[in-house]
Amino acid sequence: MKSWYRPGSLLSAVDFLARHSGCTRIIQGGTDVMVGRSRWLDDDVHWLDLSGIAELRELYVGAEGGLIIGAGVPIARLRVDPNVVQYWPNLAGSASQTGAPAIQNRATLGGNICNASPAADNAPALLAYNAELEIIGPSGYRRLPYRDFHLSYRRTALEPNELLVRIVLPRMPADVCHYYRKVGTRAAQAIAKVGLSAVLHWNLEGAIDHAQFAFSSVAATPRLAVALGKTLCGKRLTQISLAQIQGLLEEDIAPVSDIRSSDSYRREIAGRLVWQALHTSIM
Numbered sequence: 001m002k003s004w005y006r007p008g009s010l011l012s013a014v015d016f017l018a019r020h021s022g023c024t025r026i027i028q029g030g031t032d033v034m035v036g037r038s039r040w041l042d043d044d045v046h047w048l049d050l051s052g053i054a055e056l057r058e059l060y061v062g063a064e065g066g067l068i069i070g071a072g073v074p075i076a077r078l079r080v081d082p083n084v085v086q087y088w089p090n091l092a093g094s095a096s097q098t099g100a101p102a103i104q105n106r107a108t109l110g111g112n113i114c115n116a117s118p119a120a121d122n123a124p125a126l127l128a129y130n131a132e133l134e135i136i137g138p139s140g141y142r143r144l145p146y147r148d149f150h151l152s153y154r155r156t157a158l159e160p161n162e163l164l165v166r167i168v169l170p171r172m173p174a175d176v177c178h179y180y181r182k183v184g185t186r187a188a189q190a191i192a193k194v195g196l197s198a199v200l201h202w203n204l205e206g207a208i209d210h211a212q213f214a215f216s217s218v219a220a221t222p223r224l225a226v227a228l229g230k231t232l233c234g235k236r237l238t239q240i241s242l243a244q245i246q247g248l249l250e251e252d253i254a255p256v257s258d259i260r261s262s263d264s265y266r267r268e269i270a271g272r273l274v275w276q277a278l279h280t281s282i283m
């Protein structure tokens with residue numbers, strides 16, 4: 001290791017990144033980065049430790065009612081924060097199923113999405129809630145819709161000298177229905193075979209007028225099922241079949257077989273989770 005730097009401000013962090021461009025590794029909670037610890041620490045790189053920047057740990061409801069989550073907010077706080085539990089329950093749900101309590105205490109939301117695993121448990125909630133990201137780099141701040149963040153397998157829209165600062169969730173209307181479910185081998189310490197976060201609104205005629213379905217572990221990146229959401233809008237429950245959902249999902253997802261599951265099981269479960277989300281939300 002060349003050096004370990006733990007700045008107290010974002011500006012110092014960005015300055016450090018620019019001065020050591022191309023040879024710096026960013027670490028927040030370290031639960032992904034440190035898994036390959038001996039190899040990482042042997043690398044000839046500078047380490048930028050973001051855990052001393054108070055701004056990254058802010059969690060509050062902003063003036064317009066949206067939720068502002070610093071990239072360094074531990075997953076454990078999202079699980080119990082009263083605002084998250086009440087207004088963005090899918091995120092509280094996914095936080096409570098990320099790893100296990102010891103991991104949740106160190107792991108951060110920013111690390112979960114910057115690590116860019118297609119299985120990241122909290123990514124579907126952020127997609128379904130239309131999250132926006134605030135990013136800082138040498139030329140200042142920029143905003144990016146989260147749906148444009150994951151470019152391909154493990155590749156994000158972050159430029160080399162940029163940092164994720166915060167995640168912003170718009171306020172949800174009071175009458176939308178929220179659904180989250182993770183299917184894994186066990187209830188804790190299991191990576192998702194499939195995860196679904198859905199946000200739905202049914203109008204007074206009993207038809208869907210807003211539908212966002214976002215998945216983990218069904219493609220190379222966390223995936224918003226755009227075709228499915230669009231097609232289901234305007235439909236009543238009686239006009240939707242499981243076969244139709246499975247067919248529509250073919251446009252949106254591309255699961256693979258790996259050590260955790262097969263592509264066919266993932267396809268089957270993805271459709272059934274959508275079916276369950278529709279049926280439980282209309283009641």
Ligand SMILES: Cc1cc2nc3c(=O)[nH]c(=O)nc-3n(C[C@H](O)[C@H](O)[C@H](O)COP(=O)(O)OP(=O)(O)OC[C@H]3O[C@@H](n4cnc5c(N)ncnc54)[C@H](O)[C@@H]3O)c2cc1C
Binds near residue numbers: 072115165192
């Ligand atoms: C035992 C165990 C169980 C786990 N179980 C789960 C699980 O069930 N579900 C799940 O989703 N994950 C799981 N994980 C993975 C991990 O805990 C999460 O992805 C966690 O949220 C990562 O956050 P972190 O702060 O520890 O990230 P770090 O390890 O510090 O960083 C992760 C990546 O993000 C980058 N990064 C971090 N912060 C920023 C930033 N602000 N700007 C730019 N880049 C940044 C780092 O450079 C690194 O590439 C598990 C890990 C372990 C060790």
